[in-house]
Amino acid sequence: MEKQLLKQMIDRFETSTFTVNRILHACIRELMPENLTADQHSILRYIRERGLCTSSELADFFFVGKSSITAIVKRLADKNLIQRILDDKDRRVIYLSLTAEGAELVETMQEKIAELLTKFINHFDEQEAHTFIETYEKLARILIEEEGGKGRE
Amino acid sequence: MEKQLLKQMIDRFETSTFTVNRILHACIRELMPENLTADQHSILRYIRERGLCTSSELADFFFVGKSSITAIVKRLADKNLIQRILDDKDRRVIYLSLTAEGAELVETMQEKIAELLTKFINHFDEQEAHTFIETYEKLARILIEEEGGKGRE
């Protein structure tokens, strides 16, 4: 790609990303029930996706230290949204999973978020949305790859 | 769009957004110089773009309370990256602008970020990148509109 064009592309990408994130994040924060933060919700979602997971896994995935996870997990467990399950094969390990209450909460949140996104996606025709998402997914794959490469160093 | 398809689109969009943000945010955090957070950098960028701006404007733009801005502005001014300029027409108002040091810092950060993004954008051919960004910008416009609509209520 030509240098001048590339620079322009980057600038436009940066601006759009920034705006979309800023507003989407604000919208999602508004959807959150009393006493749940967006970060906490992300953790719940990840646990739901995985079924069972450990604190170390969360720390790696979210690129934060284990001590941050300890704190968040404590808050979520205090609210009875997740539970700790001891591994009796390796007694250092503590698995985390959603409680029934936690699972239900994530479910309703997903519906709310889907509703919100539907409003926006409806502005696009099927072809446009499809093309966009294909590229977005490709970008996500590239990032995962790059990130994985860095981790191996 | 068909209901089933829409649901699938939303799911894919959500997953991609989440991944891209998670990794990009981590990358950018790594680029930050010692003693500057990503949030602080966003504020600096906004001020640079505007030349002059007020705390209230920042609070509106970033969807946070004015007291949060007071705190961030204090930290940035302490580091000598921004300066306060009193308005002598309306003595309630305090304009913020970058210091020379702040401007330079934002400049070097921009270069670093552009370098990072170049790595990723280079995986796409010109047409694909262009189409993607067009749609992304459209999404940003839609979000701004919706958000503006909400504000007026």
Add this chain to the structure above:
DNA sequence: TGAAACAGTTCGATAGGTGAACTATATCAC
């Protein structure tokens, strides 16, 4: 001229992040 609006600050609380020191368990080399 007095009430209301507005710009910004202060304060106390909470959430999230760091890194270092710590406990407890598991693994591995010898």
Add this chain to the structure above:
DNA sequence: GTGATATAGTTCACCTATCGAACTGTTTCA
């Protein structure tokens, strides 16, 4: 086997960002 090392998770002290309520000072306007 046993001792060094690695791993899982917690605790601690400290920082940043956020909130909302109460506050100061200034402007506007009925």
